[in-house]
Amino acid sequence: MKESLDIKVAKNSKYMNEDIVKSLIYVSLNNTSAESGSKDLAKDMDVPSPDVVLRRLKALDLSNVINALNKANMKLVKKHARDGMKMAIDYTEEPYYGKIDMYVTRNKYKSGADVFHTFATISVVGKVERERLTLYSLPVTRLDTKEEIVRELLKNSPRPSLLLMDRGFFTIEIIKLLTEMGIKFIIPAVRNERVKRVIDDYIHGMMPAVFEYEMGSKVYMVIAKKRNAKEDDRPVDKYIPLVTNVKFDDPQEMVAVIPEEYRYRWEIETSYRVEDGFETKTTSRNFTLRVIYFMVGYILYNSWIIAEAETIKYREITAYVFRKTIES
Incomplete structure (x- = not known):
């Protein structure tokens, strides 16, 4: 990673690029702040102060950072991520409490905020944890459209066999973009009035469970029963x-398979939660940082x-063991 982050240092500087990166990795592995982590690390070795680490990281060019770290990540995962794997695209948000600028986005109120630093990712999703990898990411600004973000993520990743996204991408x-790119996808429909009427018609036997649906391109809508539907739910809420643009000859097979395939999308949410345990804590408002x-x-x-994944035949490596191995 030290080769990726081009941290500028003076010729007479006491601390070099690798010293800054070592501190950065340490605080990330320990899910702590730069201030706390640097103090802990300083007990065993000579390391730059938190002020030095933060100052040099904040001075980096944002565009270069995004390109360099994505490149470093693809180099890491290239033997494990390939064309023909199930993938998911999603947005993840980190609450922001500072001054509003182009780098923050608005959404529903949560965690005491309604503005966020938002990141888009494309990830491999699988049934077991060792199959889940984040492939590429982009920060989302107020100037970005979802189409631009999705196109960029797909352009820089292996080609998925099936792409899963939430209803925010409906x-x-x-x-149209996915159809033009020849990408197979499954997306839940937003429950607007048109879609609610379709579900109601299905409930009353006026519409089949699978039918062609027009959204600028010909796709198929599949009406599936929710697993967690409750008896007292409104009929329209039970489905x-x-x-999708994935077509089966047998409509009943579509009803059985498409919802099960879509369940893989939830693995990206699990990955986000685990990844949070590897992220440096900060209250800084600096977007590059x-x-x-x-x-x-x-x-x-x-x-x-x-x-x-590479040592599974010998023993399971917990996140704790991994952290301690890297630190040593």
Whole structure:
């Protein structure tokens, strides 16, 4: 990673690029702040102060950081991520409490905030943890459209056999883009009035469970019963409408298979939760620093997943064991 982050240092500087990166990795592995982590690390070795680490990281060019860390990550995962794997694209948000600028996005109120630093990722999803890898990521700004973000993520990743996204990507523009790129996908439909009427018609026997649906491109809508549906739920709430361009000859097979395939998407949420345990804690409002912490966090997460996958025949490597091995 030290080769990726081009940290400028003066010729007479006491601390070099590798010293800054070593401190960065340490605080990320320990899910602590630069201030706390640097003090702990200083007990065993001569390391730069938190002020030096933060100052040099904040001075990095944002675009270069994004390109360099994505490149470093792809180099890490290239033997384990390939064309033809199930993948998911999603947004993850980190609450922001500072001044509003182009780098923050608005969404529903949570964790005491309604503005966030938002990151888009494309990840491999699988049934077991060692199959889940984050492939590429981009920070999302107010100027970015979802189509631009999705196109960029797909352009820089292996080609998925099936792409899974949540209903936030249920738009004509996204479906048109995926159709043009020849990407197979499953996306839940937004429950607008049109979709609610379709579900109601299905309940009353006026609509089949699988039918063609027009969204700028010809796709199929699959009406599937929710696993967790409750008896006292409204009839329309007992079903989930999924839009896909994956076609089966037997409609009943589509009803059985498409919802099960979509369940893989939830693995990206699990990955986000685990990746948080590898991310440096900060209250800084500096966007470049936030991007570095987020990306380094999932690179370390990927390193753990790959280490576990490559040694699974011998023993399981827990996140704790992985941290201690790297630190030593």
